Amino acid sequence: MGVLADFFAATDATAPRYTEHPDEFPDRVEAKRLTSLEVSTLLALLTGREWTEALMDELETIVFENDGELLIHRFPPAMVERLAGASAETIATVGAAWAETEELRWPPSDGRDFVQALASLCQAAQKASRSVYLWNCV
16 A cells, blocks of 8 residues: 655645545646655755654644545645745755655655755745645555
8 A cells, every 4th residue: 555645736725625626736746655754854954954753743734534544734834935946956955865865765866856846836836825735645
């Protein structure tokens, strides 16, 4: 059994509809096996903080269903701002470091490419005055 992970731009009012109507959310990045844990490690790298479990709490849970088998978390605004404004150098450095974390163990280029996709999503979200969300389904 795997964990599906989609990142999408929405508002708090519309985000809960993602599960039933994902096609209504054109600004999205699809993935697998990424949860609030992995996203919190990215947050730590972006902000220069040491990772602690408390960083996971910065991704606010707005949907919790079926004993946690369906979750939607909202990115903290500061994370959206940092990703949206990240330089190519920051994306490459943070992406490679994130890829090498114990949680991911990806090739550095995969980390860079994924962080670039998230940065683009965050830019689109900012332009539309929306937030960025992580949807997980087991």
